[in-house]
Amino acid sequence: MNWENTVAIITGAGTGIGKATKDLLRSKGCIVYNLDFTDNDETDQQYFISCDVRNRQQVNDAVDKVISAEKQIDFLFANAGIHLFATLEQTSDEELQRVVYTNLFGVYYTLQKVIPVMKAQQKGSVVLMGSDQSFIGKAASSVYGMTKGAIAQLAKSTTIDYAPFNIRVNCICPGTIDTPLLHNAVDRFSQLSNATKEEIYKSLDTIQPMGRIGKPEEIAKTVAFLLSDESSFTTGSLIAVDGGYVCQ
Template identity: 80%
Template structure:
């Protein structure tokens, strides 16, 4: 397909999967706006818009800026997210509100603002950030898993509601991926369990049937496919990219 001058919004594109997807789409000629809390990537320039997705007003203002500049939005990748390694008893109210605010409300606010733009165009493609925990449970991950289960259902319902407007909504569900988010989680687990980080990484490699963790670029390639016209008959789908983890 011709990506040239197509307009995309990616949240949290300063690092990790978001950055890899941003770089891939830009290499194809797509104009990509990064909505993030911090300008982590000096290549973004005027295509960076400071935005905390937990704040509805900031989301609305950021999307308005993109529409004012470009008059359309072709693609949305709602990628911004946070992780929490904790049981229910270990989770504070503040942590609960933070994870729900970023992972669920942030995605919801984006959809509420972007969908009307795409409806007016009668076309659009959206990818939401799920997880292997959109399919399965993991220990000490009740709140994070809850948010990713919610994203899975939000994907399906939104896909049904807006199929008549030629808007497709799919959910990418990565497994364990080599990103700053993973490294932060490993460091946290190492501190609370007194386990060496090298040992944790070795154990993570063995969990997947493919025997390794994934690369951000591997997720980006699948996101690009889901956004593109090549997946024109795909909507409401949860796509696992996890080295075979959830098929066990």
């Protein structure tokens, strides 16, 4: 696929999977706008827009800036999200709201703003950030898992509504990936248990059939495939990229 003269929006592209995807698409010639809290050493400030995805107005303003500058949006990777390692009883109302507003409302707001642009263009490709928890449940992950299950259904329903307009929507479902999100979760688990961080990381390796955790770059390659014309007949799919974890 020729990525030249195409325009992508990635939310939360300052670190982890979002950054890896941003770097990959830019290396292919795609214009990629990073909508994030902070610039996180963004190499091209021209394409950074400060945006809190929990705030609908900020999302609308950010997308309007992209439209004003580029007159098109070909791709959306709604990636921004946070994790919470906690049971129902351990979850405060503030934590509940923060996770739901970031992981679910943030995706919804972004999708709701970008879809009409793609509809007017009669084309577009979207990837939503799911999780292995879009398929399965995990201990002490009720709120996070709830949001990722909802994202999977949002992808499916949006697919049906907008397929007639040549818009594809897929959901990437990573497993355990070496990102700041994982490191924060490990820190919290270590604090809540008697396990050391070294023990936790070792156990994370062993529970994957492939014997290791994933790399952000591996997820980025799958996202790029799903966004591209190379997956032109793929839509409404939940794509597990997890070293075989959910197949067990």
